[in-house]
Amino acid sequence: MAAAVPRRFLRAQACLCVLCGLPAAGKSTLTRAVLGAAAERGWRAAAVSYDELIPEQAYFTEAEEHTNWKSHRQAVLQSIEQFLEQREGAVDLPSSPLINEATWQLCLRSLLQPEELNPDGAPLLFLLDDNFYYPSMRYEVYQLARKLSLGFCQVYLRCDLETCIRRNQSRPRPVPVQVIVEMEKRLDSPNPQKNPWEFRSISLNSTNDVSKSDIQRVIELISTALNNPLSPAEENxxxxxxxxxxxxxxxxxxxxxxxxxxxxxxxxxxxxxxxxxxxxxxxxxxxxxxxxxxxxxxxxxxxxxxxxxxxxxxxxxxxxxxxxxxxxxxxxxxxxxxxxxxxxxx
Known part of the structure; x- marks a missing residue:
């Protein structure tokens, strides 16, 4: 069933937070911790897991399939944009056929809780959980945040290759080791010196368990992003x-x-x-x-x-x-x- 967007969302602050790093670097674990901390602050927060939203068959390396894979990634951002851009009191939101509808509705469920749990104008937080190993992947999210005047920030989970491979093997559906090895070679982590638009980024060492102070750093980063939304781009x-x-x-x-x-x-x-x-x-x-x-x-x-x-x-x-x-x-x-x-x- 399609979700409905209350009018009060239009007045709320919103932030897109990119969580990037190798498979099994700890992004999902951090997401759960941040969701809990966000709830304590009265924020409406949703975990947007690309692995769960995008069908497995979309991940190919051939050129013609790569375009298909990109279309799925863009569909995730388009769904977020559609959700945030509603201008009516309650509008049905059909999900894109390129993403898993049931998973998308679960993403939105926490944003559509009864008003008494989240007061009018409570901040909205989308935690985008993916590898995001190329800057171009992250730049797409930045573009959306700039277009809609949202907050934008990034958290890079820095974890050594051996630890990621070991953790990955304990997963119910492990990623092929060679995929992780190749991704590690290609991974271009956030670099504000090279890409000024990545200025609101932090790096966490996730080789060991993420600490409470790490979670606090993430919450402070998101809070800063919420209070300092991006401005739409001008011709330059x-x-x-x-x-x-x-x-x-x-x-x-x-x-x-x-x-x-x-x-x-x-x-x-x-x-x-x-x-x-x-x-x-x-x-x-x-x-x-x-x-x-x-x-x-x-x-x-x-x-x-x-x-x-x-x-x-x-x-x-x-x-x-x-x-x-x-x-x-x-x-x-x-x-x-x-x-x-x-x-x-x-």
Missing amino acids: TEQKEADRLKCALSVVHQADQACRRLISEAMKAARESHVPSEHMRALAPRLNECKAAFLRDLRHQFLQETRFLPEEDVDVEQVVKRAVESVFDGRKNEIISQFIDNHEKT
Whole structure:
């Protein structure tokens, strides 16, 4: 059954709090603790678990499926936006077909408690529980908070890989270990120096149990965010250009890392093919020259052909993946083949 939004919600403060970190880092445990602390303060709080809202089959790595996965993630934020944007006294809220309807209704149940439990105008808190390992994933939440003038904050749970893997194995439905390992390599934690919009973020060491002081820090962070909602974005040409350059740098940086891995694999393959050491010494600089030329071309092409606005979501991962696989990998293979062929001829 669809939920109804009371008119009093329109006057309430609201905050979107991002909880990010590796699987089994302790996000769900922290969520439960924060929900309890929020209830003590009279806040209306809901846990938004992406794992429970998004069907398991949506998590694929193939390019065509990645778009589908992104659509599910966007559906979560669209459902929150629809809930918060109601302008009538009581409006039915059908859930998106891309998310689990029963789970979504459970998310909202705590926000729709009788008025005597939560007085008129009580703050609204959404705890978004997901890995959020790329800044672009978190930026989507920031965009929504800015659009609706909501509070926004982030909590990063810092936990070592071995502990996460060990905890994960005790789960009823553990995440494949390789998925956690790969995610740890890709995880780009909140960095206010690099991304100024992440200024309201804290990091908690969750290798051990989260302490009461940690929970207090989170509550204080959320309280500050509630009292300092974001302002809607204004047209700013200089900022747009700065964002475009920053995005280009991110693309080039990730492409450089991907190319380095491919070069390392190529050198290993050449050694296994018994390419002489003198040829190996020539192969390394040749591959690095190829990489440098590729990165220069990629940056130029991205700045010339990609129209980037702060409101748009440029999928850096997919841009890098397509460029590396369609261009650099082919050039690298040609160079390797030439060296191996020359070796076999000699």
